[in-house]
Each structure stands twice: as C-alpha cells, then as structure tokens.
Amino acid sequence: MKLSDAPQSASTEASSNLLSGAEIVCHAMKAEGVEFVFGYPGGAVLVIYDEIHKQNNFKHVLVRHEQAAVHAADAYARATGRPGVALVTSGPGVTNAVTGIATAFMDSIPMVIITGQVPTYAIGQDAFQECDTVGITRPCVKHNFLVKDVGELAETIKKAFFIATTGRPGPVVVDIPKDVSMAKAPFHYPATVEMRSYRPTNKGHSGQIKKAMQMLLSADRPMIYVGGGAILGNASAEVTALVRMLGYPCTNTLMGLGAYPSTDKQFVGMLGMHGTVEANMAMQNCDVLIAIGARFDDRVIGNPTHFNAGNPTRKIIHIDIDPSSISKRVKVDVPIVGNIKDVLDDLISQLQNAEQKPGNIAAWWKQIEEWRAKDCLKFKQSDSIIKPQYVVQKLWEVTKGDAYVTSDVGQHQMWAAQYYGFDKPRRWINSGGLGTMGVGLPYAMGCKFAFPDADVACITGEGSIQMNIQELSTCKQYGLPIKVILLNNRYLGMVRQWQEFFHGNRHAESYMEALPDFVKLAEAYGHVGMKVEKPGDVEGALRDAFAMKDRLVFLDFQTDQTENVFPMVPGGKGISEMILAEDL
Amino acid sequence: MRHILSLLLENEAGALSRVAGLFSARGYNIESLTVAPTEDATLSRMTIVTTGSDDVIEQITKQVNKLVDVVKIVDLNEGKHVERELMLVKLRAVGKDRDELKRTADIFRARVIDLTEKTYVIELTGTGDKLDAFLEAIDRALVLETVRTGACGLGRGEWIVKAS
Ligand SMILES: Cc1ncc(C[n+]2csc(CCOP(=O)(O)OP(=O)(O)O)c2C)c(N)n1
Numbered sequence: 001m002k003l004s005d006a007p008q009s010a011s012t013e014a015s016s017n018l019l020s021g022a023e024i025v026c027h028a029m030k031a032e033g034v035e036f037v038f039g040y041p042g043g044a045v046l047v048i049y050d051e052i053h054k055q056n057n058f059k060h061v062l063v064r065h066e067q068a069a070v071h072a073a074d075a076y077a078r079a080t081g082r083p084g085v086a087l088v089t090s091g092p093g094v095t096n097a098v099t100g101i102a103t104a105f106m107d108s109i110p111m112v113i114i115t116g117q118v119p120t121y122a123i124g125q126d127a128f129q130e131c132d133t134v135g136i137t138r139p140c141v142k143h144n145f146l147v148k149d150v151g152e153l154a155e156t157i158k159k160a161f162f163i164a165t166t167g168r169p170g171p172v173v174v175d176i177p178k179d180v181s182m183a184k185a186p187f188h189y190p191a192t193v194e195m196r197s198y199r200p201t202n203k204g205h206s207g208q209i210k211k212a213m214q215m216l217l218s219a220d221r222p223m224i225y226v227g228g229g230a231i232l233g234n235a236s237a238e239v240t241a242l243v244r245m246l247g248y249p250c251t252n253t254l255m256g257l258g259a260y261p262s263t264d265k266q267f268v269g270m271l272g273m274h275g276t277v278e279a280n281m282a283m284q285n286c287d288v289l290i291a292i293g294a295r296f297d298d299r300v301i302g303n304p305t306h307f308n309a310g311n312p313t314r315k316i317i318h319i320d321i322d323p324s325s326i327s328k329r330v331k332v333d334v335p336i337v338g339n340i341k342d343v344l345d346d347l348i349s350q351l352q353n354a355e356q357k358p359g360n361i362a363a364w365w366k367q368i369e370e371w372r373a374k375d376c377l378k379f380k381q382s383d384s385i386i387k388p389q390y391v392v393q394k395l396w397e398v399t400k401g402d403a404y405v406t407s408d409v410g411q412h413q414m415w416a417a418q419y420y421g422f423d424k425p426r427r428w429i430n431s432g433g434l435g436t437m438g439v440g441l442p443y444a445m446g447c448k449f450a451f452p453d454a455d456v457a458c459i460t461g462e463g464s465i466q467m468n469i470q471e472l473s474t475c476k477q478y479g480l481p482i483k484v485i486l487l488n489n490r491y492l493g494m495v496r497q498w499q500e501f502f503h504g505n506r507h508a509e510s511y512m513e514a515l516p517d518f519v520k521l522a523e524a525y526g527h528v529g530m531k532v533e534k535p536g537d538v539e540g541a542l543r544d545a546f547a548m549k550d551r552l553v554f555l556d557f558q559t560d561q562t563e564n565v566f567p568m569v570p571g572g573k574g575i576s577e578m579i580l581a582e583d584l
Numbered sequence: 585m586r587h588i589l590s591l592l593l594e595n596e597a598g599a600l601s602r603v604a605g606l607f608s609a610r611g612y613n614i615e616s617l618t619v620a621p622t623e624d625a626t627l628s629r630m631t632i633v634t635t636g637s638d639d640v641i642e643q644i645t646k647q648v649n650k651l652v653d654v655v656k657i658v659d660l661n662e663g664k665h666v667e668r669e670l671m672l673v674k675l676r677a678v679g680k681d682r683d684e685l686k687r688t689a690d691i692f693r694a695r696v697i698d699l700t701e702k703t704y705v706i707e708l709t710g711t712g713d714k715l716d717a718f719l720e721a722i723d724r725a726l727v728l729e730t731v732r733t734g735a736c737g738l739g740r741g742e743w744i745v746k747a748s
Contacts, residue, residue, distance in 0.1 A: 134598060139609050143652040146597070163652060196747055197594055197655040324646035327639070 021150045021181035022051040025114060028157040030057040031189045034085050036076060036449050037061070037114075038069040042089025043129060044116025047181040061449065061478065064470040066093050068442035070100020071468070074109050074171075075439075075446025078429050079404060081234060083110040083164050084446065090116045091129030094136065099436060101171050102140035106433025107255060108232055110169035112160045119179035120148055133175045142170030150183040158190050167200025168322040169232055200321065204338030209346045212290065212317040212334045217356045219288035221364045222248040225271065227300075228255025228432065229293020229320060230340055236260070236425040238344035239292060245351060246358050249368055251279040253294055255432040258422035263401070268368060269377075272300040273569045274414045277578060278371040280569070284310055284576040285367075290317040293340050296330045298571075299432075304329050306574030319343050376567050376580055377418055386535050388412060388487040388559040391542075392419035395457060395485060398542040403427070403455035406443035408464030409435045411493035414565040416459040438467030444482040445474060455546060459485045462515055463492045472525035475552050483545050484554045486518060489561045497564045501579075502571075522554035531556045586615070587641050588667055588737050591630040591648065592655040592747055595621055599653040603630065606651065612636065612644050616669075616734025627655065627747060631736040655747050660737050667737030670707070671715045672697075674729040677704040681726060692718045703728065711735075 019027065025048050029037065038061045041049045052060050063069040066088045073084030084104075088097045094115050104111050118127040134146045143163050145156050153176070160172040216222060224246070230239050236259045243250045243266055250260045251271040260267055269276030271283050283289070284307070294300070301307045307330060308314075316332040318325075319340055326335040336343055379389045392415050395403070405420050406429040407413040413430055422428045429447060431439045444458040458465075465486060475482060495510040519529030528551045532541045538557065545553035567578040593599045600619055607614050615633040622629045634644060641659060648657045660667070677685050677699070689696060689706050692714070698705035708718055712735060719727065739745065 135601070138598075138602060138605055195652070198652050322650070324643065324650055328643060331639075 017186050018184040019187040020184050021153050021176060022047040024153045024187055026051045026055050027187055028154055028189055029085065032161050034058045037085045037087050038063055038073040039087030040066050040069055040089065040093060042093050042116065044090035044118060044178045045087060047178065048087065063474050065468065066096035067100045067438065068468050068471045070097045070113060071103065071439045071442035072446040073111055074100060074104040075406065075429050075443035076450050077109050077111055079426050079447045079450045081426065083112055083161060085112050087114045090118055091131045094131055094133045098136060098140065101137055101173065103431050103434045103436040103439060104171040105140045107228065107431065108169050109171065110164040111171040112164050113171060113173045115173055115175045117146065117175045117177040120177045121179065123177065133173065137173045141173050144173035144175065146175045147180055150180050150185040153180065153185065154187060154189050155193065158193050159195065162193050163198060201337050202339040202342055204319065204336045204343035204346060206346060208334055208336045209343060210350060212336060213347060213350045213354060215288050215315055215317060215334060216246065216290060217354065217358055220359065220361060221285060221287040222361065223282045223286035223289050224248050224250040225283060225289060225294055226250060226256045226259045226292045227253040227294025230256055230259040231425045233293060233321065233340035235340040235344055238341055238348065242344055242348055245348065249282055251283065253300055254417055256294065257417060257428045258425040261423040262421040263423055268372065270417055272575065274418065274565050274567065277374045277376040277567060278368050280575040280578060281371045282368055284574065286314060288315050292319050295325045295328065301330065302569050302573055302575040310574055310576065379581065383535055386532065386538060386557055386559045388415050388563055389419050390535060391485065391487060391538055391557050391559065392416055392459065394539045394542055396420045398539065398546055399455045399457065403457050404429065404447040404451060405457050405459060406430065406440050406447060407459040408440035408461055409437045410461045410464060411497060411565050412459050412461045412487040437464040440464055441468050441471045441484065445471060445480055448480045448482055457483045457485050459487065461493060462486060462488045462490065463512060472522065472527060476526040480552060481550050482552050486554065486556045487559045488556050489559050490515065491561060518554055518556040527552040527554055529554045529556065533558045586633065586635050588660040588735060589632045589634060589657060590660050590737060590745055591657045592745060593628050593630060594653045594655065595626050595628045596653055599628065602651050602653055603648060606647055610647060612640065618734045618736050633735050656745060658745050660739060663743050664740040665737050666740060667711060667735045668709055669712050669715055669735045670709050670733045672731050673706045673727060675704045675706060676702065676726045676728055678702050685722060688721050694718065
C-alpha cells in the first residue's frame, strides 16, 4: 500500500475520460452505427488509422485510389439509404477524393468524408501535403467543417451526419488537422443537434396538397414524373400507391429508375434525352404534370423554352424537399416543399377521402398506347455480332431482374437504364448528375459490401472501366464476387455518337487503340476473365459467370462498334424532338 | 432590377466565402457586399446589393437560404426600408478649391475629417445616388482617392430581421 495510491488513481480516472481526436473519430463512427469506412492512409491521418487498427466496431476498406473510396462509400449510401463514410489524407488524398465528392453532391447522396489536414500551426505555411480542403470542396459539398479544437470534434461529426442525412441529403466534409487528432478532450457524443441556421422543412403545406389533389382529379391528360428524390426519400411505396390509385401514366428519370416498377403497365419508360417516345410525348403533351422529387434538368426536359412554349396551358405540381429546386428551370403552379414520403402520405389520404374520383382518361391512354406502339427501343438483332442492348436484356433475364446494377457513363449506361427493367428502388446505381466515368467498379464494390449475398453487376465501357481499373485489386483483397459486364465497342461510344450526329462524323480522339487484353488483365488481378464474341454465347457466358458465386468475373463482350443509343433528343432541342433508330 | 438583400449568418470562419462563392458559382451579380458582426457576437449581418429579374432574385434567395451557415435572408425590396452607404473621398484642396470644396461638402452635409495643407478627406453618408451626386458636383480632377462601404439597410418601423 503506497501513500500515493489515492491521488494517482484519481488522476488516471480523469485522464481515462479524455480521448484523443483519433479515438473520438472512431467512437463517433460507432455511435453513428457506421459499418464500413472506405479509405486510404497517409501522414495526416496516421493517428486515426492507428486507432482504427485497435478497434473492431467498423470495418475499414482499403481501396487503391481515394476517388474510389468516395465512390464506394457513395454507392453504399445509394444502395442502403444509410450515410456512406470515407477517410482520406490531406493534400493529394483530398484532391483525389474531389471527383467522388462532386459526384455524390450532384446526386444528393448522404455521405461524411473525413479528411486529414496538416497540423493547425502549419496551416497556411504551404506545408507538405497541405491544401485548402474547405476551400477546394466548398462548391461541391452540402457543408464542410475545419475542426480546430478537439473539444468540438465530437459535436462537429454529429452535425456532419445530421446535415448529410436530413433535408436534401448531400456529402459533408470534416477536415481534421493532425494535432487535433492527437490532442485529447472529454468525449461526449450528443444524441441530437439543433442548428438555428439549418432546419429543413419536412411537412408539406396541406392547403397546397389539397390544391394539387384537385388539379390531379380534374386532369384529362395527367402525367406523373418521378425523380431520384423519391428514391432518396424512401418514397417508392407511396409513389406506387399514388400511381395505382390514380391510374395515370408514370415515368421515372434516370435517377428515379426503380421508384415505380418498370415492368408495370402504367410505366411508360424513362424520359429525357434517351427516354422513350411515350414518356417524352406524354411529358410534352399532358395537361397536368406532377413532378415528384425531380428537377426538370436539361437532360430530362431538354430546352425549357420549347417545353413551355409547346404547351403553355400545362399545369405543374412540384413536390420537393429543396425549395430551390422548385421553379428553377420551369415555373410551377403548385409548389409543395416537404419530405416526399410525408407529402405523398397526405396526398394519398386526401385522395381517399375525396368525393371526386379520377376522371376517365381513356382517350389519353389510347394516345399513349399509340406512342408506345412505335416500340422505340426495338433494335435489330444480329446472329453474327453482339448487340449491346441484347447483353443487357440477357443480364436482366439471368439475374431475374433482381441484381444491383451499377454503370459507368456513356452509351452502356443508357442501354443499362433502358433495357434492365428496374422494379425496385436502390438497385440502379449510376452517376446521373456529374456523369462521372470511372464510378462503375467502385460503385459495385460499395453495393457488394452492403449486400454480400446479392448479385452485383457493373455495366461498363472500355473507356470508363479504365478510369478505376485498379480497384480490381481491392476486389481481390476483399473477395468481392462482382460481375463486370464490359460492353466493349473499342470506342468512347457516346463521344463517337455525338461526333456522328453533330460533328460531321469526324472521330476526334474517340477511338482507343492499344486496349489491354481484359481477360489477361482480370487474371493478373486474380479474377476470372471471359471474352465473348458471338451473340449465341452471351447467355451462356452470363449464366456461367453468375454461377461462380465466389469469383469476380470480368466479361469482355465484343459489341457492335456502330450501335447508337435511341431515341435521342439532340442537346438544346425540346423533348418531343427525338431522333429514332428508324429515322436513319 | 436592383435588390438589397439582408442576411444573418453564423459568425463562423468561411461563412463569407460560402456566400460569395455561391454568387460566383451560379453567375449572380454582386454590386456590393458588406458584412460585420452584430450586437450578438455569434451572428454577422451581411448586406448584398444585386441585380436580376424576379426569377433570378427568387433563386438567389432560395440558394442563399440553403447555405448551412445562413440563419436568415430577406429581400429588403419587399417592404419599406432605409439604406445608407458611407464614402470617404480624398481631394486635392489648394488655393481657391479649398473653400469651394468645403462649401460643396456642406451642401451635401459631408464632413471634412482630415486635412493637410494640400488635401481634404471628406466623409459622406447617404444613398448610393447621393454619393454619386457629390462626386458629380465636384471637379473630378481634384479627386485623389475614393472608398465606399457599399450599401447597408434596415426595414422600416416594426419590420425586424431576427435570428428566430
Ligand atoms: C471523367 C469523365 N471524362 C469524360 C467524360 C465524357 N464522356 C462521356 S461518355 C464518354 C465515353 C465513354 O466511353 P466508354 O466508357 O467506352 O463507354 P461507351 O460510351 O462506349 O459505352 C466520355 C469520354 C465523362 N463523362 N467523364
């Protein structure tokens, strides 16, 4: 028994209540229920990595490039609805992550990105691996923080998750200088946070909802237009109930695919630049349009002047959580700001209680069926050369329409959207807003981590896949049996298509010579590679690949080099001004 | 049309650049921007003078409101308001110009706040138009330097812009 026992134990107790910034980060992740942190280490985050090494509350996934860390975390968020988390070091770690952050921002994906920063005393000194992270990311985040005091770290992380996941979701960056990761503070993780400057509206105005209901019920040519907001807001069930209840036609945007089941009769296909004739014509010619979590963007309604001038009496109802999305490109008649699920719940119950029933719109359906009869997605099958559309159709059959499908950006993305019938939300994972080539493989990784037992297919092009091909190594390390569906046309196909239409068919830098042997490349990374050259082999190859439950299979489909995506609305035109395959 | 927007924002590092960055990123005009802390040290008050059609101003207001650090934004043009701007002008003041400049300053209720044998610094407050008028009233050749704060404004009477 030593005299000093008592005071010593008191002081150890006091200091054991203190956690380092790095420990606080790990504890905060635990408190948020984070399952995976996708990241890449470096000097400014070494202390955080040291703590990660000591804990097992969440799993860290080591990618091969920070861009992929952010994309994978982003896909995890898209597939699960829970926030994705990425961790990168200062300087180049951050700049590599920016493409991923901007991609998530454009599609309103809830994410928290932890970035290391040089120590506070070195900030502004052009220190090694210093960059102004808050400045560089400001225009492409929902919000960002630089934490200068370890005492504020826990609350800041709480705020970051709160901001990322509420209102219109988005990525939030938390920049943590190295000395803040090392400094100690008492740990208290708040259960909730209140911010006087941030209070998103959830409940829609019931008077506006009533107006919307009356407008919908008196429509002769109604149209329901559903965007990614319905998926982000987990409102698919409500959308489906509303559409069925009204008996009206429904279209989904590229980001909204799966919000309403695409195999349903009331679904008229995707709309927009590569939308169906029936969707675009109905959109242009309807008398009452209800937009649900969609934002009338240029790829969807084309030229807004044409959209309005072609149908000046069309009445528009717009439901969105973000007031700034309303009347931004197209003036609307009944704006409803609120959480889509809540607003639709109100709308549905008002409709149930209404005496008036939806009018007879048989004439409108007849018109729509005429447009539908054009069968604008039909393509000429060939028995000598693989049509890319055919591969996607077969993929749908082989996976029974139930896979998580990611894509990159280009023609293959549009074919995936057009020919894989998405019946469920959160199954179609792609970069709609920023249009980032290179997302496909890391997106597939994020999905596979989230749903290890599900089929995950990455539909890609030989241009896009090479933008993050190094992730095949990550897939090997974690044993991710993704199926890569490469629609290999030896061209930057979408670029070639535009060159054919708008640049005198001059193929400026859109042909890629010296492509790698993808089969050998896949094998070099420890995966299975298959090259498929004949239409007759497509289905068998897909079945073989999906039968290999525990292997990543890279399928290199040699597809028709001349195939184009139809219908197509040329940039700047109205959406009813489509070019169809049969026109050529 | 010219609008005067008044904002309350968290007095946080970087809040100003979030607002300024939004204007440049979305191509909105800034004619002037002033910002300073308020009687509540956690809040800054910013006044932005901008121009745009009604649709553009509506978008600006919505976009600014979306910034997490912005507590409140009001368009002062939506009601009766007062606005003022401060200008300091350094003038070459020798010989007969000295008296002449002093007289003009008096007419505009401007004050000489610094003088040397050869110069005056004149302080003038008012609407932007009044400041412009003063500069037009004096001989341009005598103007050595001017600095203006940009407008700040408040709603009249009981119209109060508060954090909550
Ligand atoms: C990072 C990035 N750079 C450039 C582009 C422009 N771009 C859009 S589609 C495309 C071609 C994509 O080619 P590929 O991946 O082979 O797909 P394909 O169109 O042939 O199906 C390009 C270069 C882009 N979207 N993203």
